[in-house]
Each structure stands twice: as structure tokens, then as C-alpha cells.
Amino acid sequence: xxxxxxLHPALILIVGAFILPFLPKWLKRPYLVIVPTLAFLDxxxxxxxxxxxxVVRFLDWYxxxxxxxxxxxxxxxxxxxMCIIGTIYGLHVEDDFQHVAAxxxxxxxxxxxxxxxxxxxxxxxxxxxxxxxxxxxxxxRPESLAVGYRYLLVHTAGGLALLAGLILRYQATGGDLSFxxxxxxxxxxxxxxxxxxxxxxxxxxxxxxxxxxxYGEATVTGAVFMCAFTxxxxxxxxxxxxxxxxxxxxxxxxxxxxxxxxxVLENDARRLLAYHIISQVGYMVAxxxxxxxxxxxxxxxxxxxxxxxxxxxFMGCGSVLHxxxxxxxxxxxxxxxxxxxxxxxxxxxxxxxxxxxxxxGFVSKAMIVAAGFEVHNYWAAFLLTxxxxxxxxxxxxxxxxFIWFGKNNCSKETWDKAADPPWNMQLGMGIAAFLCIxxxxxxxxxxxxxxxxxxxxxxxPYTAYHLSETLQILLFTAVGFFLLIKKLAPEPKISxxxxxxxxxxxxxxxxxxxxxxxxxxxxxxxxxxxxGLMPLMTTAKFWSWFDWHAIxxxxxxxxxxVRNIGGLVRRLQSGxxxxxxxxxxxxVAVALVLYVFA
Amino acid sequence: xxxxxxxxxxxRLQLVIRLSYVGLALLVAWDVVFVSKxxxxxxxxxxxxxxxxxxxxxxxxxxxxSKWYGHLGIMTREDYYDN
Numbered sequence: 001x002x003x004x005x006x007l008h009p010a011l012i013l014i015v016g017a018f019i020l021p022f023l024p025k026w027l028k029r030p031y032l033v034i035v036p037t038l039a040f041l042d043x044x045x046x047x048x049x050x051x052x053x054x055v056v057r058f059l060d061w062y063x064x065x066x067x068x069x070x071x072x073x074x075x076x077x078x079x080x081x082m083c084i085i086g087t088i089y090g091l092h093v094e095d096d097f098q099h100v101a102a103x104x105x106x107x108x109x110x111x112x113x114x115x116x117x118x119x120x121x122x123x124x125x126x127x128x129x130x131x132x133x134x135x136x137x138x139x140x141r142p143e144s145l146a147v148g149y150r151y152l153l154v155h156t157a158g159g160l161a162l163l164a165g166l167i168l169r170y171q172a173t174g175g176d177l178s179f180x181x182x183x184x185x186x187x188x189x190x191x192x193x194x195x196x197x198x199x200x201x202x203x204x205x206x207x208x209x210x211x212x213x214x215y216g217e218a219t220v221t222g223a224v225f226m227c228a229f230t231x232x233x234x235x236x237x238x239x240x241x242x243x244x245x246x247x248x249x250x251x252x253x254x255x256x257x258x259x260x261x262x263x264v265l266e267n268d269a270r271r272l273l274a275y276h277i278i279s280q281v282g283y284m285v286a287x288x289x290x291x292x293x294x295x296x297x298x299x300x301x302x303x304x305x306x307x308x309x310x311x312x313x314f315m316g317c318g319s320v321l322h323x324x325x326x327x328x329x330x331x332x333x334x335x336x337x338x339x340x341x342x343x344x345x346x347x348x349x350x351x352x353x354x355x356x357x358x359x360x361g362f363v364s365k366a367m368i369v370a371a372g373f374e375v376h377n378y379w380a381a382f383l384l385t386x387x388x389x390x391x392x393x394x395x396x397x398x399x400x401x402f403i404w405f406g407k408n409n410c411s412k413e414t415w416d417k418a419a420d421p422p423w424n425m426q427l428g429m430g431i432a433a434f435l436c437i438x439x440x441x442x443x444x445x446x447x448x449x450x451x452x453x454x455x456x457x458x459x460x461p462y463t464a465y466h467l468s469e470t471l472q473i474l475l476f477t478a479v480g481f482f483l484l485i486k487k488l489a490p491e492p493k494i495s496x497x498x499x500x501x502x503x504x505x506x507x508x509x510x511x512x513x514x515x516x517x518x519x520x521x522x523x524x525x526x527x528x529x530x531x532g533l534m535p536l537m538t539t540a541k542f543w544s545w546f547d548w549h550a551i552x553x554x555x556x557x558x559x560x561x562v563r564n565i566g567g568l569v570r571r572l573q574s575g576x577x578x579x580x581x582x583x584x585x586x587x588v589a590v591a592l593v594l595y596v597f598a
Numbered sequence: 599x600x601x602x603x604x605x606x607x608x609x610r611l612q613l614v615i616r617l618s619y620v621g622l623a624l625l626v627a628w629d630v631v632f633v634s635k636x637x638x639x640x641x642x643x644x645x646x647x648x649x650x651x652x653x654x655x656x657x658x659x660x661x662x663x664s665k666w667y668g669h670l671g672i673m674t675r676e677d678y679y680d681n
Contacts, residue, residue: 264664265673340600373639381639389656465637468629473653475622480657487661493673503679 006046006053006066008114009039009080010107010124014589017103021096029091032099036087039110040080047073052116061177064116070451071300075113075236077449078304079106081435082228082311089315089428090221097582101134102225104589108132109229113236117177118166118194121237125162125201128230129155130585135222136214137578144217148578150499151214154200158207162197165190184245184291195242201234202285203278204251205258209499211278212262216271216327220318223270224428227277227314228307235284235303244291249372252286253383255279260390264488265495269317269327269399273310276395279387280306280353286384287368290375293452294459298367300450305360305439309352312432313395316346319421319429320403324414329398329490334408338418343404345429350400352436354392354474360439362470363446363461370459389477396474397481402490409490626650 016035023031046068053066083106087099108131111124129152136148168190170177182191200207211231215223242248259279266272280302287299319342320335321327336343348359355361365388372381410418420426439446447456481488607614630646638644 260660261664261667264661265668336604337601340604344600378640385652386656386660389653390660393657393660463637464633465635468625468633469643469649471625472629472647472649473656475625476650476653477657479622480654480661484658484661487665491673492676494676494678495668495672496674496678 007042008054008065008110009042009076010110010114012039012042013083013103013107013110017100017107018586018590020099028096032087032091033084035103036080036083036106039106040077040084043073043076043080046076054114058119061117061119063120064178065111065120066114067116068114070453071236071240071296072113074300074304074449074451075232076110078307079109079113079229079232082307083225085308085311085428085431086221086224086228088431089224089318089425091424092422093219093221095138097134098138098219098221100586101131101138102222104131104585105135105225105229107589109233112233116179118169118179119177121179122159122163122166125197126159127585127589128233129159130581132222132226132230133214134578134582135226136218138222139217139219141217145578147213147217150502151210154207154210154502158197158200161193161200165193165195165197168193179240181243182241184242187245195238195245198234198237198242199251199285202231202238202281203234204255204281204285205278206498208255208258208278209497212266212271212274212497213499215274215277215314216268220322223318224311224314227273227310231277231281232284232303232307235281235288235299238285238288239296239299243288243296245289248289249286249377249380250289252282252284252289253380253387255282255285256384256387257390258282260387260394262495262497263390263394263398265493267328267330267490267492267494269329269332269403270314270321272394272399273313273317276353276391277306277310279391280310282387283365283368283384286380287371290368290371290377290380292371292375293455294374295368295371297450297452297456297459298364298371301364301367301446301456302361304446304449305352305364305436308432308435308439309349309360312349312429312436313346313353313399315425315429315432316342316349317399317403319425320418322425323421324410324418326410326414328492329402329406329409330492331409331411331414332403333406333410334404335410335418336404338415339404339420341420341426342429343400345426345433346403347396347400348433348436350392350396352440354396355388355470356396356440356474357462357467357470358437358440360436360446362440363443364439366461366466366470367456367459385473389473392474392477393481397478398488401485407489622650 012035016031016038020028020031020035050069050073052064053068054064056063056065083103086102090098090102093099105128108124108126108128111127112121115121115124133148133152133155136151137144166177168188172188172190182194184191196207200210203211215226218226238245238248256279259275259277259282263272263275263279266275284299284302284306287295287302317327320332320339323339324332326332352359352361355365369381369384369388372378372384408415443461444457447453447459450456626647629649635644642648
């Protein structure tokens with residue numbers, strides 16, 4: 001059924017994920033490194049082989065699983081690379097299903113990146129949401145369950161908007177489901193619905209509150225995966241379909257600033273980093289909105305750099321959480337003596353996100369801002385520059401200062417537990433840190449991979465003016481930080497965000513269900529008892545006689561069989577909904593593989 | 599090694615701070631005297647030390663505005679959502 005021989009990297013991860021639980025223990029660690037490496041090599045083998053592969057006929061449609069071009073390649077490269085790094089960082093995790101969930105999640109992202117029609121996109125889009133929620137649930141705290149369900153509900157809502165949009169589009173275009181530039185010049189309702197589906201995954205306000213909620217609660221290794229894939233896959237989808245959509249520029253700028261404001265207020269290190277994802281994805285969304293070749297290059301370059309430095313930051317703060325069990329600034333501080341390596345790696349991530357010269361953010365972020373100035377969109381360019389001061393303020397200064405320096409708020413237990421993390425976590429951080437510096441110091445590595453390499457080759461970030469501008473902004477931000485450091489002292493508080501509406505709205509609904517609806521329900525039951533039950537009992541008596549005398553003999557044999565099967569199924573069902581969802585998702589993934597590739 | 603370096607610097611904190619101020623002054627001086635402004639996008643950027651002022655003011659504005667916003671009632675007790 002495959003047009004040419006072409007191996008989908010998602011397939012490697014899906015098949016790899018299902019074999020993992022059956023392997024003997026000694027084989028697991030090498031296997032965990034080999035499978036994502038194979039997926040990465042598979043992507044590398046496609047370089048320069050642009051074209052369409054994996055076309056499958058399904059009913060009246062031709063579904064395309066493999067569109068290989070400049071845009072899909074740069075994202076596939078970094079996604080599979082991050083999968084290797086994330087898996088190495090999580091090598092110590094013995095719960096196989098965490099790895100299975102993470103790999104299925106990456107497979108979903110790769111499926112979206114390579115697909116060329118909306119049906120396949122939708123399928124993998126949902127696979128991402130349903131696989132990633134387990135990375136929250138596996139934290140296994142009481143609140144993890146609630147956070148996971150909120151995450152799932154929000155993403156289901158986004159998925160529905162996307163589905164509605166693509167059905168309308170199918171109607172309007174007379175059956176066109178191809179996933180490409182959507183026609184931003186003449187947007188219709190379907191365009192906006194599809195865009196809302198994408199924007200929700202990109203965490204654009206007002207659809208963003210799921211992100212800090214879920215990423216702050218995910219497992220240590222789960223958060224490393226989550227911070228890379230969902231939002232950046234959405235950026236890819238936006239770049240593919242919505243390049244030049246003007247509304248994305250103000251939305252992106254608002255995102256960049258919104259994340260910065262909430263990061264000031266945040267007391268939890270990983271939630272702070274999560275708010276800075278919103279801020280950084282804002283640059284990419286704005287870049288897509290500007291839509292010139294330089295801007296699209298910038299959005300892709302920044303997504304590439306962001307996946308590495310944000311992964312590194314989540315690994316650094318995650319290792320603090322892993323070792324001490326704490327992630328709040330008000331419970332940490334002064335740890336540089338205990339965790340120096342984690343500090344150095346986090347600092348490299350912090351300098352990269354802040355766009356210091358020689359670090360990755362410097363060569364990627366500047367491209368978007370330059371594209372803004374180039375099209376004379378001055379307010380956007382200046383506000384994005386303002387947000388970059390905020391980025392350094394928090395991720396480059398506040399996070400390292402209040403965890404590794406500052407006032408020591410550690411309890412004795414926290415202090416005793418603190419130490420540098422196991423070798424595999426340090427190796428994961430080391431690889432990411434190396435790549436952050438490589439990207440920043442040797443620009444052709446990243447620039448040659450971008451969708452418009454000629455334009456990228458003509459862009460030079462290391463001019464005296466740009467160096468001087470960046471250093472002044474960053475270093476004088478540091479002056480401001482140290483002058484106002486008292487104002488930034490951590491407060492053990494949470495900040496209300498827009499998830500308030502559905503969290504409190506959910507309670508309103510529960511109240512409604514408990515009080516008026518339950519009351520109505522009991523009225524109906526009472527009425528039914530008097531009017532309905534009497535005749536029913538008489539009839540039932542007759543049937544019971546009939547049953548006793550006539551049917552039992554036949555049925556008994558059957559019942560025994562059914563009971564035995566039921567016993568088997570019961571072992572699969574612990575009665576917890578999340579396990580049922582897990583089995584269902586696994587089943588769908590297997591069915592998908594069998595259908596497409598068998 | 600890293601810890602030793604950090605302790606070495608912390609023991610001489612006042613000196614480090616003074617050197618940092620000297621570094622900042624040199625940076626602005628370099629910008630004013632040597633850096634060509636032909637790549638500047640707007641006229642405002644030709645003001646000497648424009649980006650230094652921009653960075654400092656941006657930082658102060660971000661902190662003050664965010665804290666003001668947070669204390670409007672957005673920041674609340676940690677068990678706010680608990681039943």
C-alpha cells in the first residue's frame with residue numbers, strides 16, 4: 001500500500017514502544033537509546049530526498065503520511081533528536097509505560113509533521129493529546145489526576161474546533177482535505193476554526209492556561225517531553241497553513257508579554273518555565289504572522305533552538321525536583337554547593353533562552369525581530385525586544401538565583417537530599433547544553449536546515465550593532481534585577497489564570513448536577529415507583545416463572561462461558577478511567593499501524 | 599571546581615560588583631564611540647546608550663507592572679482551588 005519504500009519515523013517509535021514492556025531487564029537501557037536513535041537516523045536518511053511518500057487509499061480519499069520538504073525536515077530533525085535526549089534523561093525511570101507514553105506522544109508529533117492532509121493530521125493530533133496526558137498522570141499525586149483530566153478536556157475541545165473546521169472546509173472546497181497554505185487572504189469560518197485548534201495547542205491566550213497547569217504537574221521526565229512537542233508541533237502547523245495571517249502578529253506579541261508577567265508572579269520553578277514557553281512561542285507565532293521568508297525561517301530556527309534550551313531548563317529544574325522533591329523557590333535556595341553541575345547546565349539554558357551572544361537564542365530570536373523591523377512593524381519588534389529583557393530577568397536570573405543562590409529556604413531534609421542527579425540525567429543535559437552552544441557559535445549548522453536556506457545564509461546575527469544592542473539590553477536588565485531583588489523575593493502564592501473559568505465553572509456545573517438536577521431526578525424516580533413499578537412487578541413475576549421453568553437449562557451453559565470471559569476482561573479493567581483510556585489509545589495505535597502498513 | 603570558583607568570587611563580592619560597573623561603562627562607551635549605527639532601524643536608536651536605557655527601563659517596568667497586577671488579587675493563597 002506504500003507508494004515507494006519510505007519508513008515513517010513515527011512507526012519506529014510506535015512499534016518500539018509496544019515491544020519495550022516485553023524485553024528482559026538487562027536489554028531495556030540499550031533498547032531505550034537505540035529506538036529513538038533509529039528514528040533520528042531515519043529522518044537523517046531523508047535529507048535531500050524531498051517528495052511525497054506513504055500515500056494510502058482509504059475509502060474515497062488518498063491519505064498522505066509522508067510529505068518530506070524543508071519545513072517538515074527541520075521539525076522532524078529536532079523532534080527526533082529531542083526524543084533521544086529526553087529518553088536518555090529518563091533512562092533511570094523503570095516504569096515502562098512512561099517511556100511508552102512519551103514515544104507515542106513523539107510519534108503523534110512526527111505524524112503531524114509529515115502528513116499532508118487534515119484527516120491524518122487530526123488522527124495524530126489526538127494521539128499526541130491522549131498519549132501526553134499519561135505523562136501527567138504518572139506523577140501519581142492526588143492532584144495529578146485532576147490536572148490530567150483538565151488537560152485532556154481542553155485538548156479535546158481544541159480538537160473538536162479543528163474537526164469542525166476541517167469538515168466545513170471539506171464542504172466548502174468540494175472535498176479538498178489537503179494540508180497546506182489555507183488561503184489567509186480570504187479567511188472563512190472554517191479557517192478560523194482550524195486556526196483555533198492550532199492556537200490552542202500553541203497555548204495562545206486565551207487558550208493557554210492548560211500549559212502551566214499540566215507542565216507544572218507532569219513527571220520530571222514527562223515535562224521534558226511535553227515542553228518540546230505540543231506547542232512546537234502547533235507552530236509547525238501554523239507555519240504550514242497560516243503564514244502571513246496578520247492577526248497572529250498581535251497575538252504573538254501579547255503571548256510574549258503575557259508569559260513574562262505571569263513569570264514574575266510565579267513561585268514554582270517549572271511553572272515559571274512553562275509561562276516562558278508561552279512567551280517564547282509568542283515570538284514564533286508572531287514570526288508566522290509576519291510571514292516573510294526571513295520570518296518563517298526565524299520561527300523555525302527559534303522553534304529548533306527553543307526545544308533544546310527549554311528542554312535543558314526543564315531538565316535542570318527537573319533534576320532539582322527529582323533530587324529534593326521540591327520545585328518552589330520558597331522552599332529552595334543556596335544549592336550551588338550541593339548541585340553545581342545542575343546549576344551550570346541550567347545557566348547554559350538560561351543564557352540560551354535569553355539570547356546571549358554565542359548561545360542558541362541569539363541567532364534564532366533575532367531573525368524574527370529583524371523580520372519585524374524589515375516590514376516596518378516597529379511596535380511589534382520593540383515589544384518583542386521588551387519581552388526578551390523579561391526572559392533574561394526570569395529564566396536567566398530569577399530561576400538560577402533563587403534556586404542556587406539567594407536566601408536558603410531549604411528544610412534540613414531538602415538540604416540533605418540535594419546532590420547532582422544521576423549520570424544519565426547529566427548526560428541528557430550535557431548533550432542539550434552542547435547543542436545550545438553549537439547552534440549559537442556555528443550558525444551554518446542550524447541555518448542550512450531552514451526552509452529558505454539562501455535567505456538564512458544572507459542573514460548575519462554577529463554584527464557589531466546587534467552585539468552591542470543585545471549586550472546592553474541584557475546587562476542593564478541584570479542591573480535592574482539586582483536593584484529590585486527584594487521585590488522579586490519568592491512568595492508562597494499561586495496566581496489565578498484563565499483556567500479559573502473552567503475550574504470554577506466546573507464546580508458550578510457540579511453544584512447544578514447535585515442540587516436541582518438531582519432533585520428533579522429523585523422526583524421522577526418517586527413518581528415512577530408508584531406508577532411504573534406495580535405493573536412491572538406483576539409482569540416480572542410471570543417472566544420469572546417462565547425463566548425458571550423454560551430458559552434456565554439453555555442459558556446455564558452459556559452463562560458459565562460468559563462468566564469466564566468476564567473474569568479475563570476484569571483483570572484488564574481496574575475501574576480507573578485513565579487505564580481504560582490507555583488501553584484504548586494503545587489499541588488505536590496498533591490498529592493504525594496494522595491498517596496502514598500491513 | 600565550580601564551587602571553588604563561585605566561593606572565590608563570593609568572597610570578593612564588592613570587587614566583583616565594582617568590576618561589573620566598570621564593564622557596563624566600557625560597554626556603553628564602546629557602543630557610543632565605535633559601533634556604527636547604520637544598521638539602526640529607527641532614529642531613536644541613535645541616541646547614545648539607547649539600548650542600555652531600554653534594557654534597564656524594560657526590567658523595572660516589567661517587575662513593577664507585574665507585581666502591581668499580581669497584588670490586584672491575582673496572587674492568592676496556595677490552597678485556593680482546594681475544596
